[in-house]
Amino acid sequence: EVQLVESGGGLVQPGRSLRLxxxxxxxxxxDYAMHWVRQAPGKGLEWVSGISWNGGxxxxxxxxxxRFTISRDNAKNSLYLQVxxxxxxxxxxxxCVKEGLDSNGFYKFFHSWGQGxxxxxxx
Amino acid sequence: xxxxxxxxxSLSASVGDRVTITCRASRSISSYLNWYQQxxxxxxxxxIFAASSLQxxxxxxFSGSGSGTDFxxxxxxxxxxxFATYYCRQxxxxxxxxxxxxxxxxx
Numbered sequence: 001e002v003q004l005v006e007s008g009g010g011l012v013q014p015g016r017s018l019r020l021x022x023x024x025x026x027x028x029x030x031d032y033a034m035h036w037v038r039q040a041p042g043k044g045l046e047w048v049s050g051i052s053w054n055g056g057x058x059x060x061x062x063x064x065x066x067r068f069t070i071s072r073d074n075a076k077n078s079l080y081l082q083v084x085x086x087x088x089x090x091x092x093x094x095x096c097v098k099e100g101l102d103s104n105g106f107y108k109f110f111h112s113w114g115q116g117x118x119x120x121x122x123x
Numbered sequence: 124x125x126x127x128x129x130x131x132x133s134l135s136a137s138v139g140d141r142v143t144i145t146c147r148a149s150r151s152i153s154s155y156l157n158w159y160q161q162x163x164x165x166x167x168x169x170x171i172f173a174a175s176s177l178q179x180x181x182x183x184x185f186s187g188s189g190s191g192t193d194f195x196x197x198x199x200x201x202x203x204x205x206f207a208t209y210y211c212r213q214x215x216x217x218x219x220x221x222x223x224x225x226x227x228x229x230x
Binding site for chain 2: 035044045046047050059060061062095100102106107108109110111113114115116
């Protein structure tokens with residue numbers, strides 16, 4: 001069974017930093033791309049960042065580019081998100097997400113989700 | 124960036140109703156379209172990928188169609204457990220973008 005467990009969330013002042021972590025189990029971590037998706041309270045889903053299986057391809061949403069850094073440590077089955085220069089609008093539940101692929105490897109989707117780490121940005 | 128627009132934003136329906144939700148992409152995304160369901164307080168789960176392929180374990184009353192810019196999620200006979208918010212998401216090119224969601228409520 002796939003398990004994704006996030007940690008590192010909390011209450012932080014505007015302009016400060018946090019590092020979110022996600023430990024994965026139940027699958028071969030280094031076979032899959034991974035993502036962070038966030039959801040502000042009462043709002044919809046927003047993709048934040050994604051990283052390929054070996055870290056060779058990294059993408060960010062425009063809203064976080066230059067402030068957030070995604071990384072992974074395949075030896076530790078772990079995904080990270082360094083979040084800097086936090087703003088009130090970054091307040092959200094941050095989900096760690098495992099990418100899935102169809103049987104031909106063409107079509108991607110978000111296969112498994114963790115329970116999320118809550119980040120609250122407030123003074 | 125590819126913008127995804129869902130309609131309606133919310134709808135009220137009764138158990139047994141046929142429900143249709145639409146999603147439009149700002150440019151062609153071929154069949155690179157997923158649908159997700161999120162119940163209150165729960166994590167999202169994928170229902171449909173590649174526009175029309177049903178994810179394993181998802182009831183057959185859910186179906187997806189469309190290609191290019193216009194897509195549809197259909198629930199053939201709404202069940203009590205289907206009251207939730209539904210999101211489309213394009214998997215054509217990053218940044219990956221979701222629609223704003225459609226909340227399906229009990230009439």
